[in-house]
Amino acid sequence: MRLRNIRRKLEAGQRRYTKRKVSCDNRPESEQEQDESSVTSEWITLMKRLRHSSENISSIKSAMEKTYTRRRSWISKETPTMAEIFSEYPRFLDMPSLLDIEFGKMMDGKTDLFIRRWEASIIPKLKAVAAIERSDVASLTERMEDQTDDEKCYTMLVVLTHLLPPLPGSRCSVKSAISFLLDFVPPGTSIASLCSEPKMASRTQPQLICIGNLKSTTRQYIIVARNDGVTIPVDGGLTCAVDKLFKLYWVCNLSYPPQLSSVFTFLEYIYEMTISTKRRAKVLELISKLQLAQ
Incomplete structure (x- = not known):
């Protein structure tokens, strides 16, 4: 009682503790959710209207940040097609770096692991493992010392498929x-024609197309999703292109191509992800061999 009476006589500025302010927002929860949804829709509209330019990059990234939770919920629950996703969020198409940002938020900052590990760590170990395999696999790595970085990357991808x-x-x-x-198409092939290429008729999942060949200085890598009419040019060489393709599968919640399910599962190991597929015995066996390789 004495302490309470002493506190009453203190000036407001002398009191160590103050009462918690009571929130004046007593609206029903449904109204608050509607307001949040309205604000998110405004950010999506802004993102659709802004075009990729140096002046708009910060605004576009901010809009992607503000809409992240809604986007991930929509993609995971509604399983939209790639065409629907990129219609709602078109900046993924002309700003492929947004795939890196989205994947990094989904995977707790594991954005750079593939690019950091593939050439410096994984390729040398894969080469050592291939050298002790049967002759048809071992022969794939011959004369790699004379190859360009993209040629080495391609050789190791072929080794993985074996x-x-x-x-x-x-x-x-x-x-x-x-x-x-x-896959490869002749130099001079237009990007717009890639989705209608007859040789891609059986490709139901996104893949990489190289316009030109691995030795050409003008080669260009394109992510092509034929069924959705989507083409995304990718810069930075083959390693960066494979990195973007893998991230696209996760950002758009896509199934791996069945022909390469084990190869894509192995890529999960490089990204230090929990291996997602059930049929993984060969993948775990290869990982064990890599860990023993010097």
Whole structure:
């Protein structure tokens, strides 16, 4: 009682503790959710109207940040097509770097792991494992010292398709499996024509297309999703292109191509993700060999 009476005589500025302010927002929860949804819709509209330019980059990234929770909920619950996703969020198409940001938020900052580990750590170990495999696999790595970075990357992707071959029910040969990840078209082929290429008729999942060849200085890598009419040019070489393709699968909540399910599962290991597929015995066996390789 004495302490309470002493406190009453103190000036407001002398009191150590103050009463918690009572929120004046007593609206029903449904009204608050409607307001939040309205604000999110405004950010989506802004993002659709702004075009990719140096002046708009910060506003676009801010809009993507503000709409992240709604976007992930929509994609996971409604399972929209790629065409629907990119219609609602078109900046993914002309700003592929947004795939890196989205994937990083989804995977707790594991954005750079593939680019950091693939060439410096994984390729040398894969080469050592391939050297002690059967002759057809070991021969793939011959004369790699004379290859360009993109050629080395492609060689190791081919090695992966041999070490982790298509499942029996996929109706795909080991030799042709790599084409479901990366295929080639002649120099001068227009990007707009890639979705109508006859050779891509059987490609139901997104893949990489190289316009030109690996030795050409003018080669260009494009992510192509034929069924959705989506094409995304990717800069930075083959390693960066594979990185973007993998992130696209996760950002858009897509199933891996069945011909390469084991190869994509192995990529999860490089990103230090929990391996998602059930049929992973060969992948775990290869990971064990890599950990023993010097």
